[in-house]
Amino acid sequence: MRSGNSEVRGSDDSSGESFSSALRSAISASGLSLDRIQARLQRRGVPVSVTALSYWQSGKRQPERQSSLSAVGALEEILELPSGALLGLLSPPRPRGTRSRGRHRPPEQTLTFPREALQQLLARVGAPYALEEQHKLSLVGLHDTCKIAADGGQRAVTARCVFQANADRQDRWLLVYNQDNVEANPPLLHALRNCTVGRAEVDVEHGLTVAELLFDRPINRGETHLIEYSLTNEGPPYPECQNTHYREFRSPIREYLLEIRFDNGCVIRNCWQYKQGTEDNSMDRRELTIDGTNGVHAVALDFGPGVFGIDWL
Missing domain, CATH: 2.60.40 (Immunoglobulin-like)
Incomplete structure (x- = not known):
């Protein structure tokens, strides 16, 4: 049994689009650089590094902590996306520590x-x-x-x-x-x-x-x-x-x-x-x-x- 920890977001998404690709497309369409996006987040009181934004759009990492999820909500506003357009594409969090859910494990x-x-x-x-x-x-x-x-x-x-x-x-x-x-x-x-x-x-x-x-x-x-x-x-x-x-x-x-x-x-x-x-x-x-x-x-x-x-x- 797991509780509280143990992160997101889901909606019915028949397109199969991933969070990273949707974020990347939205950033490209906005014409904003990552530096400018970071500055706008900062003005909203949501500190996120340019490195983190880069990792999110490349798919190397995904937002999981509450502060990161708040940043995604702010990103939807900055990139003029509907509410939940990015949050709804986030997957549940990866297991923490040394535990693993390997595909070939019984x-x-x-x-x-x-x-x-x-x-x-x-x-x-x-x-x-x-x-x-x-x-x-x-x-x-x-x-x-x-x-x-x-x-x-x-x-x-x-x-x-x-x-x-x-x-x-x-x-x-x-x-x-x-x-x-x-x-x-x-x-x-x-x-x-x-x-x-x-x-x-x-x-x-x-x-x-x-x-x-x-x-x-x-x-x-x-x-x-x-x-x-x-x-x-x-x-x-x-x-x-x-x-x-x-x-x-x-x-x-x-x-x-x-x-x-x-x-x-x-x-x-x-x-x-x-x-x-x-x-x-x-x-x-x-x-x-x-x-x-x-x-x-x-x-x-x-x-x-x-x-x-x-x-x-």
Whole structure:
């Protein structure tokens, strides 16, 4: 599970045009040099180097941090483009650190954090072979609610999960949570319904938490079990979440509902859902509409393995 970190932007773009090519074309059409564009950004209080602008239009890098995304919004105005014309072409962020989503890696081994770090935590909670074992529980339904504070940080995530047993006497589920903001304290895990927290271990360096969620009763093959839990952060200030929340699914799931609820102090311009498969790295993205309660949601059906999330600006 990934939260807060973990960036963008998407819309339905049937033309297949990339962010870099669209930016390059817009700059060429404007007749402005990169130096003049930088000066206009500076006057708007958005500092961006000429080198960064050059990298963006060449495709060597893409904007990911909040300050860079703000610069892209300003670029749309300077280059006289419709709102979202560039932001909507940005892809979700690349995984950070040493983790990799190699094209030829088996889907069940695709992780957005170092496998070795996860392996060590699994061993410490008594499940050293969890990554290699056949799944004895299937996650058939999941509803995440991510609450964003007025300062833009992640206040909490609440999850409601429905499992189905593929073998008898299943009595626990291993939660793996990745928080990109490693400078923040680990979130507090609370069991809310039909479960208790068992052994839990934290890797502060990689922002990883692994914990047992022990079912109130064992379930047998074919039976289902519903649990709820939450992860809450200290604040304010709350941990920076890089304007995104996503889940990485190592196995298919029938239904995933993701809600983002923004504090009334949050002013949100745009939201996108994005999903990326692991087998062919295909990307699908679509703009979302913020509802009357200053929230947004997206649903994935029969999805996975892959990454599904919501990003905002």
